[in-house]
Amino acid sequence: MTLEERLNKVKGENEILLNMGPQHPSTHGVIRFVVRADGEIMVEALPVVGYLHRGIEKLAEITPYTGFIPYTDRVDYLASMFANHAFVMGVERLLGIQVPRRAEYLRVIASELNRIASHLIALGSMAMDIGAFTPFLHGIRERELINDITEMMCGARLTYNYMRIGGVSNDIDDQIIKKINSFLDRFYPGFIDEFNRLITYNEILVKRCVNIATISAEEAINFGLTGPNLRASGIKWDLRKNMSYSVYPELKFDIPVGEGFRGSIGDSYDRFVVRVKEMEESAKILRQAIKNLPSGEIIAKVPRRIKPPQGEVYSAVESARGELGYYIISDGSENPYRCKIRTGSFSAMKAIHIKSQGCFIADLVVLIASMDIVAPEIDR
Amino acid sequence: MNIVEVHTELKKFFGEKLSEVEKSGQLEFFYFEPEIIRDLFLVLRDKIGMEFKYLSYIASVDYKDRFELVYCLYSYRWSSIIYLKTKLSREKPKIRTISDLFVAAEWHEREAYDLMGIEFLEHPDLRRIMMPDDFEGHPLRKDFVEKDNYHQIPTNRKGMTGRQG
Amino acid sequence: MFEISNKILESLSISPHYSIVVVILVVFIYGLFALTFGALFAGITSWYERRIAGRMQSRIGPNRVGFQGFWQWLADGLKCWFKEDIIPKDTDSILFRIAPYLVFTGVLCTFVVIPFAPSIIGADLNVGLVYLIAITALVVAGILMAGWASNSKWTLLGGIRSAAQMISYEIPVALSLIVVVIPAGTLSLQEIIKNQGGAPYNWYIFHNPATFIAFFIYFTAALAEGNRTPFDLPEAESELVAGYNTEYSGMRFLFFLFSEWMNLYVIGAIATTVFLGGWRIPLVSYEVQSGSLLLQFAGFIIFLIKALILVNVIIWLRWTLPRLRIDQLMVMCYKYMVPISASLTVVSLLFTVLYHKVVLLQIVFKFLLFALGVFISIYFAFRVYYNIKNFPDKTYLKWMI
Numbered sequence: 001m002t003l004e005e006r007l008n009k010v011k012g013e014n015e016i017l018l019n020m021g022p023q024h025p026s027t028h029g030v031i032r033f034v035v036r037a038d039g040e041i042m043v044e045a046l047p048v049v050g051y052l053h054r055g056i057e058k059l060a061e062i063t064p065y066t067g068f069i070p071y072t073d074r075v076d077y078l079a080s081m082f083a084n085h086a087f088v089m090g091v092e093r094l095l096g097i098q099v100p101r102r103a104e105y106l107r108v109i110a111s112e113l114n115r116i117a118s119h120l121i122a123l124g125s126m127a128m129d130i131g132a133f134t135p136f137l138h139g140i141r142e143r144e145l146i147n148d149i150t151e152m153m154c155g156a157r158l159t160y161n162y163m164r165i166g167g168v169s170n171d172i173d174d175q176i177i178k179k180i181n182s183f184l185d186r187f188y189p190g191f192i193d194e195f196n197r198l199i200t201y202n203e204i205l206v207k208r209c210v211n212i213a214t215i216s217a218e219e220a221i222n223f224g225l226t227g228p229n230l231r232a233s234g235i236k237w238d239l240r241k242n243m244s245y246s247v248y249p250e251l252k253f254d255i256p257v258g259e260g261f262r263g264s265i266g267d268s269y270d271r272f273v274v275r276v277k278e279m280e281e282s283a284k285i286l287r288q289a290i291k292n293l294p295s296g297e298i299i300a301k302v303p304r305r306i307k308p309p310q311g312e313v314y315s316a317v318e319s320a321r322g323e324l325g326y327y328i329i330s331d332g333s334e335n336p337y338r339c340k341i342r343t344g345s346f347s348a349m350k351a352i353h354i355k356s357q358g359c360f361i362a363d364l365v366v367l368i369a370s371m372d373i374v375a376p377e378i379d380r
Numbered sequence: 381m382n383i384v385e386v387h388t389e390l391k392k393f394f395g396e397k398l399s400e401v402e403k404s405g406q407l408e409f410f411y412f413e414p415e416i417i418r419d420l421f422l423v424l425r426d427k428i429g430m431e432f433k434y435l436s437y438i439a440s441v442d443y444k445d446r447f448e449l450v451y452c453l454y455s456y457r458w459s460s461i462i463y464l465k466t467k468l469s470r471e472k473p474k475i476r477t478i479s480d481l482f483v484a485a486e487w488h489e490r491e492a493y494d495l496m497g498i499e500f501l502e503h504p505d506l507r508r509i510m511m512p513d514d515f516e517g518h519p520l521r522k523d524f525v526e527k528d529n530y531h532q533i534p535t536n537r538k539g540m541t542g543r544q545g
Numbered sequence: 546m547f548e549i550s551n552k553i554l555e556s557l558s559i560s561p562h563y564s565i566v567v568v569i570l571v572v573f574i575y576g577l578f579a580l581t582f583g584a585l586f587a588g589i590t591s592w593y594e595r596r597i598a599g600r601m602q603s604r605i606g607p608n609r610v611g612f613q614g615f616w617q618w619l620a621d622g623l624k625c626w627f628k629e630d631i632i633p634k635d636t637d638s639i640l641f642r643i644a645p646y647l648v649f650t651g652v653l654c655t656f657v658v659i660p661f662a663p664s665i666i667g668a669d670l671n672v673g674l675v676y677l678i679a680i681t682a683l684v685v686a687g688i689l690m691a692g693w694a695s696n697s698k699w700t701l702l703g704g705i706r707s708a709a710q711m712i713s714y715e716i717p718v719a720l721s722l723i724v725v726v727i728p729a730g731t732l733s734l735q736e737i738i739k740n741q742g743g744a745p746y747n748w749y750i751f752h753n754p755a756t757f758i759a760f761f762i763y764f765t766a767a768l769a770e771g772n773r774t775p776f777d778l779p780e781a782e783s784e785l786v787a788g789y790n791t792e793y794s795g796m797r798f799l800f801f802l803f804s805e806w807m808n809l810y811v812i813g814a815i816a817t818t819v820f821l822g823g824w825r826i827p828l829v830s831y832e833v834q835s836g837s838l839l840l841q842f843a844g845f846i847i848f849l850i851k852a853l854i855l856v857n858v859i860i861w862l863r864w865t866l867p868r869l870r871i872d873q874l875m876v877m878c879y880k881y882m883v884p885i886s887a888s889l890t891v892v893s894l895l896f897t898v899l900y901h902k903v904v905l906l907q908i909v910f911k912f913l914l915f916a917l918g919v920f921i922s923i924y925f926a927f928r929v930y931y932n933i934k935n936f937p938d939k940t941y942l943k944w945m946i
Contacts, residue, residue, distance in 0.1 A: 002513040006505065018698050040702070040871055053510040057495075058519055093406050131774060131868030137602035194935070204775055204867045221433045221456065224484025235456065242459045311405015314452065314463070316436075327439045327450065330405065340439035342452075350487045361702070362778075362870045379510060 003048060007034060014038055018361070022051045028125060028368070029375025031349075037361060045356035045364050047349050052379040060339035065091050065306045066165060068336070073159035075324075075341055076377045078121055081107075081114035082319035084163040089245060090315035090326045091165050094308035100297040103167035104247045109180070109289050110153060110162055111317075112282040116187070117146040118320035119228075119275045119282075126272060126369035127199045130208050135199040142191055145183050152176050165306060167299025177290055188283035192276065200276055209272060210263035213355040213367040220266065223354070224347035227322025229371055232258035232274045233266035239318035251288050253281045268370035275372070307334055321345050321372055345377040381458035383408045386430065393423055409450070409463035414475045417466065421478045424453060431457045435478075438488035440496040442522045447473045447498060468498060477503040495520040575667055579656040587806035588618035594806075594860045601864045628795035633696070636792065640694035644687050645793065645800035651683030652804040652811060659814045660734050662824050662845040663835035673734040674726065677815065678719045681770065684804070685711045688789050691801075695792040703788030706778050706871055710769060713878045714776075717766040720886035724759035724893045725749045725819050728900075738823030739831050746915040750820040753896035755889040757914050760820045762886050764855070767815070769874065771808040774863040778871055809859055813852035824848040 007017065021032035030051040036043040056075060060068050072087045073080040085107055092099060099107075124139030147157040154162040154170055162169055199205055215225065220233035230237060238255045240248040256277035258270030308330040316325030322344025331337040348371040356364050387401050387410055397420075399411040412420055424432045432453035439450040447468040454461050468475060477500040479486035489500045490509040497518035500506055508515065517524055528538050592607065592615060599606025607614035632638050657667035658676055670676050685708050692704015729737045729749065741748050750760045769776035778788075790801045817823055824844030826834060834840045869877070900907040 002507065006507060016698055040706075050508075050510040050512070055519060127867060131777070132866060133598070134602050134864050137604060141603045190935070194932070197932070198865075199867070202867060204869060207873055208867060208870060222483050224435055224482070237456050242456075243461070309405070312407040313405050314407060314461075323436060325436065327437065327452070329441060338439070338441045340437065340450075342437035342439075346487060347484050350483060354483065360870060360872070 003034070003046075007036075007046070010044075011036070012043065015043060020045070020364075021048075025129075028373060031368075031373070031375050031378070033356075033364070033368075035361065035364065040360050040362070042356055042359050042361055042364060045353065047353050049349060049375075049378050052375045054376075054380070056380045057339055057341060060336050062335060064334045065308070065336065068339070069163065069165075070159070070161045073161055074376060075343065075380055076319065076321065076345075076374055077158060078374055079114050079118040079320040080159050081111045081162060082317050082324050084160065085111055085246075086315050086317040086319075086324050087326050087328075088163045088165050089317065090313045090328045091306065091308060093313050093315060094311060094328065094330055095165070095302075095306065097166050097300050097302060099167055099300055101247065101294050102171075102296045103298045103300070105289050105293050106153075106168045106172060106298060107163060108247055108251070109172075109286060109293075110150065110160070110168070112285045112289070113146050113149060113180070114160075115282045115320045116279050117143045119279050122320070122369075122372040123195075123199075123272065123275055126366070126372075127205065129365045129369040130205055132199055132202070132205070135195065138191075138195060138198070142187060149176060149179055149183065152179065164299055164302075166302040167297070169299075171298045177293075180286065180290060184283055184286055188280055192280060192283075196276065200273065205272075206262050206269060208362075209269035209366055209370065210267055212268040212363050213359065213370070214264050214267040215351065215355065216266055220351075223351040225322065225351055226344045226347065227318065227320070228274045228278060229271055229322060229344070229348055229351075231255065232270040234258050239316055239323060243316070245315075245317065247289075250292070251285050253285050256281060268366050271370040271372075305334065307332060316342070319344060321348075321374065321377060324377075341380050343377040343380065345371075345373040348373050349378055381430065381455060381460050383410070383460075383462045386424075386432075386462055389427075389430065390420070390423065394420060407463055409465050411465050411467060414466050414468060417476050417478060418481070420464075421451075421481050425481055431455050432462065435482040435484045435488075436461075438485060438492060440492040440498055440520070442496060442520065444470075444522055446470055447496065449475065449492065449498065473498040474501060475499075476501045479503060494518070497521060579667065580653065583653055583656060583807045583810070584803070586810050587803045588622060589615075590806045590809060590856065590860075591621070591802070592618040594863075597857075597860050598864045601861075622799065625796050625799040630795045630797060631792075633792050635696045637694040637696065640690050641792075642797070644691035644694060645797045645804075647687030647690065648684050648804045649687075649800045651681055651687060652807045654680045654683065655811045658734055659811065660738060660818060660823060661848060662841040663735075663831070664841060665845065666735060669733055669735045671731070671733050674722050674732045674819075677734075678715060678722075681711075681715065684808075691793070692789040695789070697792055699787075700789050700791050703791070707772060707789060709871075710772070710776065710778060710874060713875060714766045714769040714882075717762055717878060717882035717886045718770055720883065720890060721759040721763040721766065722815075722819055724755050724886065724889045725752075727890065727893045728752055728756070728897045734818050734823075738818055738825060741822045741825060743822065743825040743827040743829055745822070745827070745918075746911050748820060748822040751911050751914040751918065753893060753900075753910055754914065755893035755896060756820065757917070759886065759889050759893070760816065762882055762889070763820070764812075764816060766878075766882055766886075767812040768859060768862070769878070771812055772805065773809075773859055775866040775868050776874060777863075777868055778874060809856045810852060812859065813855035814848070816855055817848060817851040821851050823851075 011017075015036050015038055018035040018037055019032070020035050022030040032048040032051065034046045034048060036046070054074065056071055059071055063071065069084060069087060072083040075083040120139035120143045124136035127135040150160055150162075151157050153172055153176060154160050215223070215229070215233050217233045217235050220230050220235065225233070234257050236255050236257050239245070241255060256274050258265050258274055260267075260270065261273045262269050310330060310332045312327070312329045314325055314327045316323050323342065324344060325342040327340040327342065328336050329338040352367055352371055352373070355367055359367065384401055387398065390398055394412070394416055397413040397416045401408055401410045424430055432455045434454040434456060436452040436454055439452075441448045441450065447470060449466050449468065451464045452461065453464070466475065475498065477485065477489055479489060486503070486505065487509065489503055490506060492498045493500060493506055494508040494510050495518055507513070511519065516527070526535055528534065528536060595617070596606045596614070607617040610616040610620045632641055655677055658670055658673040660666040660669075688707045688711070689704045692700045692707065695701075725737065726732060729740050731737060731740070737749070745751070749756050751757065790798055793801065824847055825831070826840060826843055826847060829840060834844055896910075
């Protein structure tokens, strides 16, 4: 069955077919929606993905384990630390390597910085899709500072390639710690407070988001939503807490959940606010991690040629877009036999398809943005 | 509620249709026969005391002599995660869909259909998802050979006819 | 204009035989003046708006062409002028070509009745306000035409949205202007200005509570009528790509933007004329001002400053607020603005009658409302100060303070 057949099968009278994307200002990246609309009201928005399919899973089968880490950056270019982290964690589990504590802390610091950067883009672009341009650029401005820090940490601003099997690539020094501290001082509560006054409490944004595409807890689980989207529906589930990895058990933080801040639980506004609150929690984690940062090695003793024993592993981290996991099958050779990547946006797209039915076209934009989907994560 | 407890519980319902719990590397899992898939997942999802309501992913693996599907389920109630596997024939891989039980499964099954060529019966919308509609072959299979041309677009150096590769 | 041409005729003692030539000449010159003024204003505002947006968003904005990038608008205009005028194949090409000019004409025609100074006005029509409301309908026709003729679904949606929005919001605009027409007793814009005092507390905005509210309703509704944020749904770029002007390019595209920026001035000028005392100079009577050329020029400047302050507010709103949804927009119009402005006309009527009976009441209300206005301004300044004080990084503020 092709797309045309699928569309012809269900096409009703008085419907217009709108082609939204792959080049459209509000489909973040190259995602295409075929919108069947009756006037301004949509009958359905059918997602058509695959425009950014690079076959990373196939590439994994012909790439050695160490050589695959740069590819994982491209799984999610807005939050590539998590993709790095999940992969190296899986390989370490296969090999049975104990990662030094300093390296684990550095991973947490890098990940949480990346989470803030990713959420800033998500919130900013949501505000921009609703029509406010300024919050986006304010978010970009703060993200630049994070990019500066990561550039000092690992030499890259977007695709970091920071994690190594057994540790991390570079240590951080006092200068970087000073920079992170000065960033945190201005970021929380200063910047978040200003950001909230500028856009979060803006009555027009609230009106646009409240009760739009409400996803109940039951639905959210069934759709396979994870991360902030799931938590916005009121479920307190966070892999950092519930299936803890790295050094997260040693750090104190809350899991913000959607409480129906202005409307019902699980609406677009909840997803927005949950992300804002998660940035606050990330800032708290960062402050603790920097305070507790132990000294020592940053990378464990790892064999030169990495050949994990035969076996399988699934390692997942709580990425900015939910559960990001690698299911790796090793057959004892240098390359993975199979590497399946499970990402948060992939499930969210299906939820968009279901929740778009009966919305306004303008609400579709809010829905896409509030789910915080990124094209490379869907297509991989 | 770890995998062993789930397995003993399920044994009461399905008996010989389930294999014993195996361990490979870090992963503990058991195999089930493809024909009981819907009942199995219905029990897993809805039975009080299990409540594996969240399907994380469906991974398809090509073992050259057979296909395997790996289902990963979470139970938020018990904070536990289980993996189930099933074997499919290499020639005509077919299995019933579970997208009526888990909405999340729909796209994962489409992905398996597209990239691995596994057919899901009674699937509501079984189309290619990553590759174009007119693409031939299933790229994630181990014996997949990429064609030299796709709509006159060379895909490798050999396919570049008339030009210096 | 006819006054001026009559004066010229008298002073030059040309025979009445040729008077028609002089009239046409004067009208032509004034038309040129209005066009130049509008074009200059639109161009400079485009640069100014981008600079302001840059400041608000912690970036720089255009600063390359000339001093602080001042000639950017000219460079952009030239660029658009030399661009290819693409007319897509399946468009209704005649309508497609006409549409931008209709929009442009619709906005430009309002300059006929907008006063600049006591004797600089195109035509002091005795139905000036009605003319103003009527002529803007051309804009709707133009935009709808552009949306339809482009033969694209996105533009069609944009055009229909725009038509619905502009026609709806003309009602609150008209009604809120009528609130002032009642105490003023005239529809002529010059007469309305003449009837206001020069000092701020004599402006019609402070005349009675109804006019005070009517000012804000007019301002909001005019924003919506001019398709500015937060009501810029027709060109909502995140939803409709670019709305009705998606398929346009080159100079035709520029004409849409031209009319949008010119419309900014029109909004500001009408609000200034009707509510904010127009070209009146405080403590100078009308007779003195219209007699002296220097004072007329001062009036022109004052009028411009008032209008520009309002334009500034519009720009500033645009870069702060998100946009409404189409149904919320319509709800706001028909459920709130139309009933409120309609009832305000009655309130205004009551106050006008009351003021005739009790003169003291007028003075009391005038100063009370003036105090309220001052209080709002001070509170606003305080909020700005608070936000600047609480921002952690002062380096981004060095341009703003």
